[in-house]
Amino acid sequence: MKKLISMLLVCVMALTMLAGCGSSDSSSSSDSAESSTQAADGSYTTITEGKLMVGTEIGYPPMEYFDEDGATPIGFDMELAQALADKMGLELELVDTAWDGIFAGVDTDKYDVIMSSVSYTDDRNENYLLSKTYVANAPVIVVPNDSDIADIMDLEGKSVAVQMETTADYLIQRYQSDEGLNTDLRQYEKVINAFDEIKAGRVDAVCTDSVVAAYYLGDEASNYKTVWEAPDKEPICMCFKKGNDALKDAMEAALDELKEDGTLGEIATKYFGSDITADLE
Numbered sequence: 229m230k231k232l233i234s235m236l237l238v239c240v241m242a243l244t245m246l247a248g249c250g251s252s253d254s255s256s257s258s259d260s261a262e263s264s265t266q267a268a269d270g271s272y273t274t275i276t277e278g279k280l281m282v283g284t285e286i287g288y289p290p291m292e293y294f295d296e297d298g299a300t301p302i303g304f305d306m307e308l309a310q311a312l313a314d315k316m317g318l319e320l321e322l323v324d325t326a327w328d329g330i331f332a333g334v335d336t337d338k339y340d341v342i343m344s345s346v347s348y349t350d351d352r353n354e355n356y357l358l359s360k361t362y363v364a365n366a367p368v369i370v371v372p373n374d375s376d377i378a379d380i381m382d383l384e385g386k387s388v389a390v391q392m393e394t395t396a397d398y399l400i401q402r403y404q405s406d407e408g409l410n411t412d413l414r415q416y417e418k419v420i421n422a423f424d425e426i427k428a429g430r431v432d433a434v435c436t437d438s439v440v441a442a443y444y445l446g447d448e449a450s451n452y453k454t455v456w457e458a459p460d461k462e463p464i465c466m467c468f469k470k471g472n473d474a475l476k477d478a479m480e481a482a483l484d485e486l487k488e489d490g491t492l493g494e495i496a497t498k499y500f501g502s503d504i505t506a507d508l509e
Contacts, residue, residue, distance in 0.1 A: 272474035274340050280318040282309045283339035285327045287418050290443045290499040291345040291464075304363070304439075304499040305343045311491055315482040326417075328393050331356065334469050341479065345437060347395045347462035357470050359480055361463035362492070363439060364504045367396045369456040370426065370434045370441050377433055380409070380456050386432040387412035389422035395462055396435040420444065426452070439464070439500065 275281055284292050284305060292303040301322055313320035323339045334342050334356070346352070348361050369388070371377045377386065380403060390397040392415035403409040414431055416422050423444040425431040434441075438457065445452050468476045486492045493503040 272478045274318065274475065275337055276321070278319055279321045280309070280313045280316065280341070281321045281323055281339035283323045283325045283330055283333050283342045284309075284344040285330060286322070286324045287420065288345050288440060291439060292343075304495055305345065307495045307498075308362070308486075308492070309343050311486055311495070312479055312482045315485060316478060327391070328417075331467070334467060337469070340468070340472075340475060342467040345439070345464055346467045347437070348465045349395060349462065352467065355470075357468040357472055357476055359466040359468070359476055360483070361465045362483060362505055363464040363496070364461070365437050365439050365464050366461045367399050367435060367458040368438045368441050368454045370436070370445070370452050370454055371432065372426070373451055373453055375432065375453075375455075378455050381407070383411040383433060384409060385411070387414055387430075388433045388435055389414045389416060389425045389431040390435050391416055391419040391422060394419075394436075396437065399458060400435055437462070439504070 284301075286292050286294055286301050286303075286306075288303075290303055292301065292305045294300060295302045301324075306322070309322070310320050321339075323333070325333050325338070325344075327344070330342055330344060331352075333339060345365075346358075347365060348358055352358060369377070369380060369383070377383060383400075383403075388400060388411055390400060390413065397413075397415060400409075400411065400413050404411065404413065414422075414425065416425070419436055419440060422431075422434045422436065426434050427448060436444075438454070441454060442449060466476070466479060483492070487505065492505050496503045496505045
């Protein structure tokens with residue numbers, strides 16, 4: 229009888245262990261499902277189930293910045309990101325990231341895509357997966373109205389402020405190395421710091437994107453002028469990790485729908501005063 233009871237106990241324990249193993253596998257599958265979400269048609273995945281995670285540097289008006297409460301992200305890219313997420317049936321999660329680490333973040337899966345005034349350049353296109361462009365843009369030089377600077381080469385012997393590691397920064401450096409331009413290049417972590425410097429009279433010029441120049445001058449815009457625009461345009465796009473073609477295609481399809489139904493133009497007009505997306509293919 230004791231042997232029979234013992235055998236029964238062994239069987240019960242074995243069944244319990246098997247059930248436990250089955251439960252573990254099910255939990256593992258569930259955890260795996262939570263790490264990525266797939267479109268209904270199986271065409272793309274995102275890092276977190278049900279979410280579109282967007283990396284952005286919130287400090288670049290009118291593209292991405294905080295509202296007057298200092299906590300609510302607003303701006304052209306922010307509204308566009310929300311509209312894209314809504315169109316795709318996903319919850320939007322913004323990941324505020326310093327510009328100097330923003331590209332590394334998409335490579336290490338901290339977010340699905342960068343939407344942060346990313347200018348389309350050949351170098352970036354070689355290292356990342358860039359979308360079709362959606363905003364017209366070019367580097368410009370802004371100076372006080374009484375300045376004698378009229379061209380980029382007039383920065384000879386002058387000082388110019390830029391946000392570090394942006395295309396404006398690289399543009400000035402290229403003119404220094406390739407054209408022999410002798411200018412005092414001053415690099416700042418935030419573009420607002422560059423405009424603070426020109427307003428305070430501590431630099432002679434600012435080089436930045438055309439989409440942000442007028443905004444940052446604000447009420448003092450009448451005291452400044454744009455004197456030069458780069459011949460090579462740098463329209464703005466979304467940036468993905470290499471190999472993430474399916475998500476790029478899905479977001480481009482959603483972008484096309486927003487353009488067709490007028491949403492893209494409405495957001496552009498709200499922040500720029502006109503639809504600067506209209507002439508882009």
